[in-house]
Amino acid sequence: MALATPVAVRPLARLEVMSTAPPPASVSTAKRVRVHHLREAKTAGRRLTMLTAYDAPTARIFDSAGVDMLLVGDSMGDNMLGHDTTIPTTMDEMVPAVRAVSRAAQRAFVVADLPFGSYEASPQQAHASAVRMLKEGGANAVKIEGGRRIAPHVELLTGAGIPVVGHLGLTPQAENALGGKRVQGRGEEAAAGLLADAEALVAAGAVAVVLEMVPGPLAHRITDALPVPTIGIGAGAGCDGQVLVWLDMAGMADWSPRFARQFGAVGTALAQAAGDYVAAVHDGSFPGPEHTYEA
Numbered sequence: 559m560a561l562a563t564p565v566a567v568r569p570l571a572r573l574e575v576m577s578t579a580p581p582p583a584s585v586s587t588a589k590r591v592r593v594h595h596l597r598e599a600k601t602a603g604r605r606l607t608m609l610t611a612y613d614a615p616t617a618r619i620f621d622s623a624g625v626d627m628l629l630v631g632d633s634m635g636d637n638m639l640g641h642d643t644t645i646p647t648t649m650d651e652m653v654p655a656v657r658a659v660s661r662a663a664q665r666a667f668v669v670a671d672l673p674f675g676s677y678e679a680s681p682q683q684a685h686a687s688a689v690r691m692l693k694e695g696g697a698n699a700v701k702i703e704g705g706r707r708i709a710p711h712v713e714l715l716t717g718a719g720i721p722v723v724g725h726l727g728l729t730p731q732a733e734n735a736l737g738g739k740r741v742q743g744r745g746e747e748a749a750a751g752l753l754a755d756a757e758a759l760v761a762a763g764a765v766a767v768v769l770e771m772v773p774g775p776l777a778h779r780i781t782d783a784l785p786v787p788t789i790g791i792g793a794g795a796g797c798d799g800q801v802l803v804w805l806d807m808a809g810m811a812d813w814s815p816r817f818a819r820q821f822g823a824v825g826t827a828l829a830q831a832a833g834d835y836v837a838a839v840h841d842g843s844f845p846g847p848e849h850t851y852e853a
């Protein structure tokens with residue numbers, strides 16, 4: 559019996575790797591924001607918006623609200639799956655979430671994060687993972703963390719027809735190497751390094767670059783230097799767009815970083831609704847006659 563677990567896990571994992579199910583016919587990408595719209599927005603000075611989404615109902619709401627880009631972030635690991643960080647998030651967890659968001663997105667550009675361990679080893683590994691995100695997940699682009707070191711990966715994906723969004727500054731998958739979740743690019747040497755990273759990503763074909771926890775003036779400087787949009791999170795108002803984890807934006811997270819603003823109190827509203835439901839069942843007021851079928 560002790561052997562049962564590994565034996566049961568292996569065939570399942572193999573099946574999932576081999577699955578190349580196409581997105582269902584109900585996904586229409588005809589009205590979606592496209593890569594050239596991102597560059598046009600920058601040129602026109604129109605600020606871009608991005609929110610994370612990990613499922614169809616939230617993706618539908620954000621899409622209808624006019625959010626330009628939906629990011630199926632590896633932050634699903636710490637925000638939805640109960641982990642402490644993004645590091646445990648797997649491809650097999652990401653792909654169904656990307657499919658769900660993609661089914662719901664009418665207009666928004668869908669970006670799928672490549673999780674830790676799914677791309678770093680080689681451009682070929684990045685390609686295999688990115689293909690799953692587009693082919694099975696229906697994503698429009700993938701996002702990968704890192705600078706000059708992953709420029710060859712970005713170049714291969716771009717050449718294969720896979721738009722890539724870069725991610726610089728605090729790259730949470732590297733928190734063990736960075737020594738924590740802290741501001742990146744302070745000091746002239748670090749700032750020059752980040753700028754060189756951003757330029758290398760763009761030269762390799764990146765269609766946009768996320769800047770996370772970078773000092774405002776540096777994010778502004780990088781934004782001015784790049785022909786493609788920067789999307790800031792904790793990087794100030796000098797970026798071309800902004801991204802937040804939706805639970806932070808909506809007041810649904812149990813903790814949020816300092817750079818986030820709560821635009822709603824969804825957690826409080828949900829707790830209230832659940833409490834009202836429990837009370838109504840206990841006191842017999844739910845279900846009422848209108849919720850009950852006749853004989």
Ligand SMILES: Nc1nc(=O)c2c([nH]1)NC[C@@H]1CN(c3ccc(C(=O)N[C@@H](CCC(=O)O)C(=O)O)cc3)CN21
Nearest residue numbers: 633636637644730739740741803805806811815816817
């Ligand atoms: N809910 C949520 N929001 C996010 O913005 C987010 C995630 N999850 N998960 C993935 C990454 C991780 N991020 C994080 C996580 C922690 C800090 C943090 O500890 N910030 C502290 C200290 C900052 C400092 O050292 O200066 C803060 O108070 O903001 C910041 C960004 C950003 N991303």
Ligand SMILES: CC(C)C(=O)C(=O)O
Nearest residue numbers: 610631632633671768
């Ligand atoms: C915080 C954003 C940029 C992200 O990478 C994620 O949500 O995973």
Ligand SMILES: [Mg+2]
Nearest residue numbers: 631632633671
């Ligand atoms: Mg991420």
